[in-house]
Amino acid sequence: MTDLTSLTLAEARKGLAAKTFTSLELTDAHLNAIEAARVLNAFVMETPDQARAMAREADARIAKGDGGPLAGIPLGIKDLFATKGVRTTACSKILGNFVPTYESTVTSQLWRDGAVMLGKLNNDEFAMGSSNETSCFGPVGNPWRRDGSNTTLVPGGSSGGSASAVAALLCMGATATDTGGSIRQPAAFTATVGIKPTYGRCSRWGVVAFASSLDQAGPIARSVRDSAMLLRSMAGHDPKDTTSVDIAVPDYEAAIGKSVKGMKIGIPKEYRLDGMPAEIEKLWSEGAAWLKAAGAELVEVSLPHTKYALPAYYIVAPAEASSNLARYDGVRYGLREQGKNIIELYENTRAEGFGAEVRRRVMIGTYVLSAGYYDAYYLRAQKVRTLIKKDFEDCFAKGVNAILTPATPSAAFGVGEKGGADPVEMYLNDIFTVTVNMAGLPGIAVPAGKDAQGLPLGLQLIGRPFDEETLFSLGEVIEQAAGRFTPARWW
Amino acid sequence: MSTATHKLLKGATGDWEMVIGMEIHAQVTSNSKLFSGASTAFGGEPNSHVSLVDAAMPGMLPVINEECVRQAVRTGLGLNAKINLRSVFDRKNYFYPDSPQGYQISQYKSPVVGEGEVLVELDGGRSVTVGIERLHLEQDAGKMLHDQSPTMSYVDLNRSGVALMEIVSKPDIRDAEQAKAYVTKLRSILRYLGTCDGDMEKGSLRADVNVSVRKPGGPLGTRCEIKNMNSITFIGQAIEYEARRQIEILEDGGEIDQETRLYDPNKGETRSMRSKEEAHDYRYFPDPDLLPLEFSQSFVDELKADLPELPDQKKTRFVVDFGLSAYDASVLVAERESAVFYETVLDKLGNRARDGKMAANWVINELFGRLNKEGRDITGSPVNAEQLAAIIDLIGEGTISGKIAKDLFEIVWQEGGDPRALVESRGMKQVTDLSAIEKVVDDIIAANPDKAAQVKDKPQSLGWFVGQVMKASGGKANPQSVNDLLKSKLGI
Numbered sequence: 001m002t003d004l005t006s007l008t009l010a011e012a013r014k015g016l017a018a019k020t021f022t023s024l025e026l027t028d029a030h031l032n033a034i035e036a037a038r039v040l041n042a043f044v045m046e047t048p049d050q051a052r053a054m055a056r057e058a059d060a061r062i063a064k065g066d067g068g069p070l071a072g073i074p075l076g077i078k079d080l081f082a083t084k085g086v087r088t089t090a091c092s093k094i095l096g097n098f099v100p101t102y103e104s105t106v107t108s109q110l111w112r113d114g115a116v117m118l119g120k121l122n123n124d125e126f127a128m129g130s131s132n133e134t135s136c137f138g139p140v141g142n143p144w145r146r147d148g149s150n151t152t153l154v155p156g157g158s159s160g161g162s163a164s165a166v167a168a169l170l171c172m173g174a175t176a177t178d179t180g181g182s183i184r185q186p187a188a189f190t191a192t193v194g195i196k197p198t199y200g201r202c203s204r205w206g207v208v209a210f211a212s213s214l215d216q217a218g219p220i221a222r223s224v225r226d227s228a229m230l231l232r233s234m235a236g237h238d239p240k241d242t243t244s245v246d247i248a249v250p251d252y253e254a255a256i257g258k259s260v261k262g263m264k265i266g267i268p269k270e271y272r273l274d275g276m277p278a279e280i281e282k283l284w285s286e287g288a289a290w291l292k293a294a295g296a297e298l299v300e301v302s303l304p305h306t307k308y309a310l311p312a313y314y315i316v317a318p319a320e321a322s323s324n325l326a327r328y329d330g331v332r333y334g335l336r337e338q339g340k341n342i343i344e345l346y347e348n349t350r351a352e353g354f355g356a357e358v359r360r361r362v363m364i365g366t367y368v369l370s371a372g373y374y375d376a377y378y379l380r381a382q383k384v385r386t387l388i389k390k391d392f393e394d395c396f397a398k399g400v401n402a403i404l405t406p407a408t409p410s411a412a413f414g415v416g417e418k419g420g421a422d423p424v425e426m427y428l429n430d431i432f433t434v435t436v437n438m439a440g441l442p443g444i445a446v447p448a449g450k451d452a453q454g455l456p457l458g459l460q461l462i463g464r465p466f467d468e469e470t471l472f473s474l475g476e477v478i479e480q481a482a483g484r485f486t487p488a489r490w491w
Numbered sequence: 492m493s494t495a496t497h498k499l500l501k502g503a504t505g506d507w508e509m510v511i512g513m514e515i516h517a518q519v520t521s522n523s524k525l526f527s528g529a530s531t532a533f534g535g536e537p538n539s540h541v542s543l544v545d546a547a548m549p550g551m552l553p554v555i556n557e558e559c560v561r562q563a564v565r566t567g568l569g570l571n572a573k574i575n576l577r578s579v580f581d582r583k584n585y586f587y588p589d590s591p592q593g594y595q596i597s598q599y600k601s602p603v604v605g606e607g608e609v610l611v612e613l614d615g616g617r618s619v620t621v622g623i624e625r626l627h628l629e630q631d632a633g634k635m636l637h638d639q640s641p642t643m644s645y646v647d648l649n650r651s652g653v654a655l656m657e658i659v660s661k662p663d664i665r666d667a668e669q670a671k672a673y674v675t676k677l678r679s680i681l682r683y684l685g686t687c688d689g690d691m692e693k694g695s696l697r698a699d700v701n702v703s704v705r706k707p708g709g710p711l712g713t714r715c716e717i718k719n720m721n722s723i724t725f726i727g728q729a730i731e732y733e734a735r736r737q738i739e740i741l742e743d744g745g746e747i748d749q750e751t752r753l754y755d756p757n758k759g760e761t762r763s764m765r766s767k768e769e770a771h772d773y774r775y776f777p778d779p780d781l782l783p784l785e786f787s788q789s790f791v792d793e794l795k796a797d798l799p800e801l802p803d804q805k806k807t808r809f810v811v812d813f814g815l816s817a818y819d820a821s822v823l824v825a826e827r828e829s830a831v832f833y834e835t836v837l838d839k840l841g842n843r844a845r846d847g848k849m850a851a852n853w854v855i856n857e858l859f860g861r862l863n864k865e866g867r868d869i870t871g872s873p874v875n876a877e878q879l880a881a882i883i884d885l886i887g888e889g890t891i892s893g894k895i896a897k898d899l900f901e902i903v904w905q906e907g908g909d910p911r912a913l914v915e916s917r918g919m920k921q922v923t924d925l926s927a928i929e930k931v932v933d934d935i936i937a938a939n940p941d942k943a944a945q946v947k948d949k950p951q952s953l954g955w956f957v958g959q960v961m962k963a964s965g966g967k968a969n970p971q972s973v974n975d976l977l978k979s980k981l982g983i
Contacts, residue, residue, distance in 0.1 A: 082550045095549065102543060104550060206550040212779035241552050242782055320779050323582050326593020327547040331646070342644075346586055369584070369774035378776060 004029040005169040006486075009073055009226035012172055016062055016072045023062065023072025026172075027055035027116050030074045034118060034170045039491045040141040042155075042165040044079055045087055045120040054116040061114060070233055071114030076171035078162050079120040080127055081107050081217075082206040086117075090208040091135035092125045094353025095334040104206025105238045106175060106217045113233040118171050122161030125355045126325065127182055127210040130429040131418065132160025134357040139415050142190060143168040143487040147454035153412040156186030156429070162220045163190040167487060173221040173230045177207060179214045180313055181408075181433025184445035187220050188407035188458025191447040191485035193227045193475065194220040198466045199440035200245035201231075203238030209324040211317040212243075214437040223484065224446060224475040228252035231468065247466055255469035256476050261295030263470070266400040270306040271432060273409065279451045280406045287404055287448050287459040290481035291474060301400060303391040306435055308384045313434040314427060315368050315381035321358075322365025328353060360423065389439040396464050402474055403462040405432050407445040411455035436462050444471040448482045456485050496617070497665035499707060502738045508707040509734045510714075511670050511700060512624075512662035515677055516655045517687040518631065518695040519562045525630050525654035526553030526596060533693055537636070537647035545652040547591035552780050555580075559654040560784065562686040563603050563628050564794050566656055569684045569801055570623050572607025574791050578627075580781045584774040588646045589633040597657075599775040602627035603784060609660075609680070610803055611672045612821050621673050622661035631655045656687065662701065662711075667727040674698060674723050675825070676802075682827045683801050691721045698726060702733045704741070712737070713747035717754050717761055729754035733761045805830055813837075813847030822855055828869045829854070832876050839880030846887040853883055857900055873904050881910040890914060891921050894966050922967045925976070928960070931968070932976045935959045946981050953977060 004026050007015065015021050031048050051074060058072035082088045082100035089095040103111070111117070124134040131154035132140040142155040142164060155164040159176035163186030166174050176183045178196035187194030195218045202217040209215060219230035232253065237246040267288060272281075288298050330336035330349030337348035354362065368377035395403065409431055419426030436443035441462055448459040459478060463471045499506040524531055527544035544551045567574050581599040582592075604626035612618045633651035637644045658677065664670050678696055681687040689696050698721075703714035717733060720726045732754075737747050751770075752761040800808070802824040809820040824830045836850045837843050858879065862872060882899055885891045891899060891914060899910055899919060914920055922928055935956060936943050946952050953974075960973045 082548075088549070090549065098549070100548070100550075102548070204550070205552050208549045209780075240554060242554055243780065319776060323584050323594055323774070323776070326584060326586065327549070327591060329586060329588075329593060331588045332546055332591060333548070342588060343586075366774065369776055371772045371774075374774075374776070 005033045007172070008223045009172045009221060009229055010223070012073060013070075013229075016067070019062075023055040023058040023074075023116060024052060026072060027051050027074045027118070030118055030171055033168070034165075037168050037170055037491050040143065040164050040168055040170075041138055042122055042140050042161045042168065042170060043076065043119045044089070044091060044122045044135075044137045044161065047086055047117055047119045050086070051116050051118050054111070058114050058116060068112065068114035069229065070110060072116060073114070073172050074116040074118045075110060076118050076121045076162060076165045076174040077107055078123050078159055078175050078177060080123055080177050080208045081175055082208070083107060083117070083120065086120065088120070088208070089136070090126045091123050091137055092328075092353065092355070092358065093136045093335055094328045094349070098334050100206070102206060105203035105240065106207065106234045109233050109236065110175070110230075115233070121159075121165055121174055124158035124160065124182075125358050126208065126321070127158035127177055127179055127215075128321070128357050128361055129157040130181065130185055130426050131413070131415075132157040132186070133415065134355050135160075136355060140164045141415075141491070142412050143489075143491070144190060144412060144455055145487075145490060149453075151414045153414055153455070154189070156189035156408075156412065158182040159186050159194070159220060163187055163192050163194070166190070166192045166220050166222060168489075168491070173219055173226055175217060175234065176220045177210075177215055177217050178433075178437065179210045179216075179317060180437050181430040183218045183220060184433050184443055184458070184460055185408050185429055187445040188447070188460075189412040189456065191456035191458070191487070192220050192222060193224050193444065193446055193479070194218065195227050195231060195444040195468065195471065196436065196442065197231060197235060197468050198245075198442045199437075200243055201235045201442070201466065201468070203236070203241040203244045205238055205240040211320040212324060213320060214313075214317055216437070224444075224472055224479045225253060225256045227444070228256055228472045245466070250469055252469060252472055255472040258469075258473045259295065260291065260473050260477055263296040263401040263474070264399050265291050265296045265298050265474070266301035266395055266403040267298055268301050268303045268306065268403055268405060270303050271405045273431070277410060277451075280409065280457065283449050283457050283459065284404070284406050287478055290478055291404065293481075294477045296474070299400065301395045301398070301403065303388075303395065303435065305384060305387045305391050309388055309435040309438055310427065310431055312381040312384035312388070313430070313438055314364070315377050316385060316438070318361040318365035319369050319378050320365070322362045322369065325354075325358070325362055357423070385438045388435055392439045392441060392462070401464070401467075402470050405460045405462065407432060407458035407460040411451045411453070411457055432460060436460075441465060442468045442471055444468075444475050446475045446478045446482075447485050448478055450485070497619075497669060498667070500704070500734055500738060503742050506707055507704045507734070507738050509666055509730065510662050510703045510705060510711060511664035511666075511730060512714075513660045513664065513670065513673065513701065514699040515658040515660075515674065516697045516699075517566075517658060517681055517689075519559050519628075519654035519656055520685060520687055521556060521558045521562060521654055523556055524652040525556055525559050525628060527652055529652065531653050535649055537645070538649065540649040541651065545591065545648055547593070553596060553778070555781065555784065556654065559628060560603070560786070561794060562654070563626060563656055564786075564791055565684050565798060566658075566681065566686045567604030567607065567626055568791070568795050568798055569680050569686075570604070570607035570609060570626065570658070572623055572626065573605035575601065575603055575605055576786060576788065576791070577601070578603040578784045580628075580778045580784065581775045582778045583629075585771050587632070588644070589635055589651065591633070591648060591651060595630050595632065596778055596781070597629035598627035601783075609673065609676055611669065611676045613668060613672055616817060619663070619665075619669055621663045621669075624659040624661050626656055626658045629655050629657055667730040670700065670730055671723050671727045674726060679802050679825055679827065683799055685799070691723070694721055697721050700726060700730060702730055702737070703747070704734050704737045712741070713749050715747065715749065715761075716751045718751055718764060720754060722756070725754055725756050728756070728759060729761055732759060736761065802830070809851070813843075813851065815848055815851050819851050819855055822859075823851060826869070829859075832869050832872070835876035836880045836883070839877050840887075841884045842887055846883050849887065850880070850883050853879060857897070861904065873907070874900065878903050878910055885910060885914060889921060889969065891919055892966060892970055894961075895919050895921065898966075920967065921969050922964055925972060928964070928968050928972055929976060931960050931963050932973070932980055935963065936980055943981060947983055950983055953981070953983065956981070
């Protein structure tokens with residue numbers, strides 16, 4: 001039998017339906033792969049017993065002919081999603097051994113559709129980071145290495161565990177979340193496909209909050225089709241999240257292979273950064289050429305407020321985070337470090353429980369919301385946000401169907417290489433992705449090529465609100481043209 | 492604002508005027524909390540009414556309880572206030588164990604209800620209009636339990652997340668009497684509306700009182716806020732104390748520190764809780780978990796159409812329809828239960844137009860008097876509205892005299908029973924049979940020839956004869972018939 005872990009989700013679904021193999025076999029293959037890949041540190045919690053139980057149940061359902069759309073498909077779950085009875089930490093010490101009594105809406109929909117949980121995936125602490133180095137469980141290794149090098153590279157972040165596990169064939173797909181690029185940047189660093197849907201498309205209920213107005217769940221998968229299949233199960237209106245939108249979830253898979261002829265693709269001139277590596281430039285042109293060859297029309301567009309997006313993002317996101325993380329106080333659950341009085345208990349708990357990056361953002365957020373600074377920072381950043389949103393609206397109003405940009409300004413970098421002295425160096429990773437969160441739009445990262453050192457690079461497509469389908473259609477065109485990329489196994 | 496005279500405080504340098512504003516926190520009457528489905532029932536075991544949202548578990552999100560919004564709008568309508576069709580929930584950030592989220596969801600810049608006003612009646616027919624600045628919805632906090640362990644404090648989150656309406660007045664209140672009357676009136680309106688039970692002992696209604704003093708008509712002074720008052724009497728005491736404290740400082744050449752103070756009812760004084768420097772920076776910002784609260788004018792109109800009659804309207808109706816004095820009408824409408832009782836009596840009366848006013852007198856004087864004497868409230872009255880209506884019917888139709896009615900009331904109070912049947916069985920019927928009364932009159936005149944002779948010169952001594960006849964008839968003679976007969980027999 002061929003290695004079951006090398007199948008795409010779509011292929012595995014076929015095999016399961018044809019009873020070529022069982023979900024239990026598929027699950028075991030992945031559990032073995034996980035065990036053999038512990039050096040990557042992608043999983044922070046493996047749940048083999050639960051996985052096998054869910055696989056058996058899926059096999060029974062498939063046998064009865066009522067397997068759901070994801071019946072028997074083994075997935076990894078980012079540790080930001082609350083999983084009932086399974087430790088959920090957001091990869092922060094402050095949550096300790098917190099075990100939720102509830103299941104996030106997104107994961108419960110995956111289980112409803114028959115998926116199997118292999119375990120919980122590493123991420124940057126509270127999803128704050130672009131390299132997965134801020135996790136309390138330590139960094140995640142990227143399955144990709146530079147040609148001829150043994151240096152361990154980061155898989156990006158914050159969904160680094162998700163991207164690494166999918167790229168290393170440890171799971172058929174993974175849940176992820178994206179607040180400023182946390183799905184798309186790691187997808188680009190690992191040659192996987194990641195889509196951040198429109199804000200409101202997936203419920204945030206049961207997902208540990210980072211920045212509520214920007215956070216959105218989405219999948220990381222091995223192909224565009226796989227990501228479409230996963231998103232279909234993850235998306236949907238949830239009365240428990242009033243920011244989720246009550247719009248029917250389309251059959252995203254039907255968009256795969258749909259003609260893109262006549263579609264207008266915007267190329268935003270402001271994304272052409274000074275000193276942008278030539279290979280990123282080349283990749284971008286190539287991507288545009290592929291879309292043109294498929295019948296799309298390319299137009300130069302302007303998103304004039306792009307340069308303000310990153311600074312504004314680093315005001316809005318920490319502001320919300322400083323408030324969202326106030327609940328981790330050592331009083332009700334998670335870590336508690338005693339003190340002489342309640343203030344000391346707070347101080348000791350939060351100093352011990354939060355890592356440096358989280359502390360930094362809590363402090364930035366507290367600062368920008370404080371009396372006397374609110375108008376100059378938070379309010380102004382919100383105004384910038386409105387302008388960024390309007391840039392996109394103007395662009396779409398001119399008939400543009402989607403916008404093509406690079407996903408990241410560079411390929412994956414080494415563990416410990418960036419942000420040590422200057423956190424802004426790390427923040428710059430999100431330069432192409434944050435605008436999308438600020439505007440609440442859908443964005444997909446698709447592998448498009450490699451750099452000179454053999455590392456994968458991705459392109460990003462930005463769509464109209466709730467038009468994920470167009471992104472899947474266009475993403476498929478890029479995937480077909482660029483081919484799929486699999487890392488050589490070294491672990 | 493009307494210009495009712497108010498109390499000035501005498502100081503060494505002359506008169507001082509108090510300027511008072513209030514923030515009332517009224518717990519919204521609803522089955523579940525403002526943003527979660529947990530019960531709002533009072534008095535459950537600690538932490539028995541706590542949902543995942545109330546405990547601020549990771550990833551939990553608030554969902555607005557629409558009934559609480561309706562209650563806030565009803566209250567706004569009852570305060571003649573502007574209803575804002577769009578308002579925003581903000582986070583008020585602070586750390587305390589009774590606030591599990593680390594912030595309170597409140598409304599800061601855009602409250603659901605804007606400006607309104609309340610007419611406040613004072614003694615002697617005076618009244619004052621107090622402006623309402625705003626009303627907003629917010630979450631209540633949990634309760635700290637400091638007496639459960641020698642080394643730790645515990646927290647009960649049952650109340651955490653229960654909906655509160657914060658009703659902010661303008662600084663239109665000028666003395667303790669007005670302040671007390673304002674709280675009383677506001678409480679009454681809330682209870683009529685059914686939007687807050689007004690139970691101050693249980694903490695359903697609490698007030699923060701802002702007090703400053705100034706020379707009459709002069710510029711506003713620096714204010715102090717007295718927090719968390721849950722008794723109308725204490726509010727009055729605290730204001731008096733606080734105003735005198737401030738006057739003393741100012742007259743000694745000092746300055747008032749803007750601060751938050753607490754009132755100690757045992758010592759009868761306010762003391763500092765925290766200074767302006769120690770005040771929290773709440774870092775308010777719009778709650779990104781909640782969309783702005785928006786509803787249509789028709790939503791408001793529907794609530795308006797279903798609004799119950801409020802005390803001011805009811806008072807006017809009592810005055811116009813039943814000829815009650817403004818004072819009596821105010822007494823009846825002050826408490827919703829009293830008004831309901833009176834109106835039930837009215838419903839049961841045989842002739843409302845004729846006896847409505849008498850019914851008011853009976854409810855206020857006989858019933859309230861007796862209830863007060865025994866320290867009972869109207870809901871525990873031994874005489875129900877139907878019984879009282881029957882007694883009044885009996886007076887109105889001339890079956891018993893007012894005096895007999897009082898005896899009858901006493902019997903019903905003590906023993907219960909149908910007043911009409913009691914009158915029959917105990918022979919309490921008024922004697923209207925003229926021949927029977929005539930005999931008694933004749934007997935009395937015959938027995939008192941001297942007095943009968945004098946009465947022509949001293950007509951006021953007729954009363955003595957009336958009394959004698961009534962006494963001889965056991966109070967059952969119709970007083971008007973007795974009067975008429977005596978006059979004709981005595982030739983006056």
